[in-house]
Amino acid sequence: MATAEGQGPENPHGIRAGPSGACRLGGKSPDSRAMKFRTHTCAALRAGDIGSRVTLAGWVGSRRDHGGVVFVDLRDREGITQVVFRPEEHPAVAEAAHGLRDEDVIKVSGTVARRLEGTENSKLATGDVEIVADEIVVLNKAEVLPFPLDEQIANEDLRLTHRYLDLRRPAMASNLRLRHRVIKTVRDVLDADGFWEIETPILSKSTPEGARDFLVPSRLNPGSFYALPQAPQQYKQLLMAAGVEKYFQIARCFRDEDLRADRQPEFTQADIEMSFITAEDIFALIERMFVAVFREAWGVEIATPFPRMTYREAMDRFGSDKPDTRYAQEIVDVGDIFAGTEFKVFRGALDGGGVVRALNAKGLAKITTGQIEELTGMAKQFGAKGLAFIKCENGEWKSPIVKFFTEAEKAALRERLSIEEGDLVLFGADRRDIVCEVLGRVRLRAVEILGITHDPRRLDFLWVVDFPLLAWSEEEQKWNAVHHPFTRPKAGDVALLDEERHADVRAEAYDIVLNGVEIGGGSIRIHEADLQAKMFSVLGVGEDQQASMFGHLLKAFRFGAPPHGGIALGLDRLVMLLAHAESIRDVIAFPKNNRGVELMTASPSAVDFRQLRELYIASTKKA
């Protein structure tokens, strides 16, 4: 390292104390010390280090210039150490310190000293000591920043445009560190269990099912395209056919759909697949993994096994396939109470084979008319004709519908829903799936309006099991896979496929839900070619398409593929929960905004026509 540290013209801000070239090095030569940029991090020094000579490097966090003595909070990713510049001891160094500005990068050498009596800072881990600087090298001056690093900033555009500055903020650095620790823990748990981490192609093949693909044109095969993987699904199953038995990958996945606060076009999954296992093996493995992850991230011991609930029960009780079980309010069926009702709305729903269900939003009678309208609008958006309600206020039931109820019905309702003063009861009367969805959404909004908060460390894990295999798509007028086309029907339900009772077939599929957020999902797969072919047929994938799109998989299944299954965990969402972040963008180093634009580099961008020509691509966009 021949680069001078402040002596040459290339470092005009370098100032040294004492006679030119003189260094106090405790016997070490300047050259040997020059090999080391710093002796400690900014979080390392304690009272035990008092008297030793140290060198730190970092950013000027804040500068408190008293005209004479100057204090600088020197920050690196580990922490902060106070540096004091004393003109009476090192005048040239103190003079240089007057010129420091926020975020200048400096290297400081000096002696660790106990802070003066009464000036210790208990907020800093290093707050008992300070460094009395006798040498400073300004490694790089910083211009005035576009936004302050020491306060909450609302303008996310600005943060993303200058992400390298945003990530200097301790809260963001802490998220990056947390993410690293979580991924490291996942790797360690899987490695200890005999898993092999195997990379699969990023340039892969488009398949008809699922989300919209990102496409990559192939120069060597004009007119052909790779697709970026939505998940390494087929490759990992083929690795099972290859006898790998235990595979995992911290896999980047790509889906070209609209973004959300918890959704990015590229995201990371902990992708796992195993052979010769049942769902129980997956549950046990993942529970073990979460124990390790939460121990590492939060230092807590979580309880296992996690509760389980069937999809059907989740929909009936919570109106969601990812129920937030932290909230007590549940949906209750009241169809039997109104079996003889004359109230047209309920009568019609029941006679039409639908259901009448209710949700008691405890304490929400204070709801405003505007909020009732909002809930009603929400109900209509999800297919209901309206949203009936009873406000229980001042000892009476205020409601446009209660006049249609008999005394017996009212009494039964009161008991079934434990209705008390201050409650708001909301009704859904319609097709079962609509009522579930509507009351499920209303339930979450009611909780929001009530402002119910929980211990931020509360963790309600839940396995949701027995998902339906298929769902009818009105839009496409065909059956689609609820999970994906490779999911295994439950053994007892395979016969239902032949009977054309597609809606009743349950899958060997499971999701893991934490506090109402789906953080992972998986299934036991089909490993027999004939069953897989039948599944494709049900999904409307013809034989020709099966051969061209999935021939490799079907063939592999004919050459001795073992029974297998797996799961994928959404790492971004998991880290988001662990970090208590409100946006997935806060746990990704360089995320994309709502429109899929990465603001710092301004990608995506137009490309030169020659690049397109090489790829045999022409844009149809009108200029």
Add this chain to the structure above:
RNA sequence: GGAGUCUUAGCUCAAUUGGUUAGAGCGCCGCCCUGUCACGGCGGAGGUUGCGGGUUCGAGCCCCGUAGACUCCGCCA
């Protein structure tokens, strides 16, 4: 594709019913200050109120359009 909210100084925000020269804190610049840690004091610079149009004697504020950001719906096997 649809709905909602937002856009005022570098940053965070204010500006009564439409009414004088659009303010404050932080930051920035200058001067002063030897124990601060949100250091302090004095002074100063900094604005096409996103953009375009309209209503009005007068628009940051009202209306229309447009751009951008965020949140949600659709979408996301």
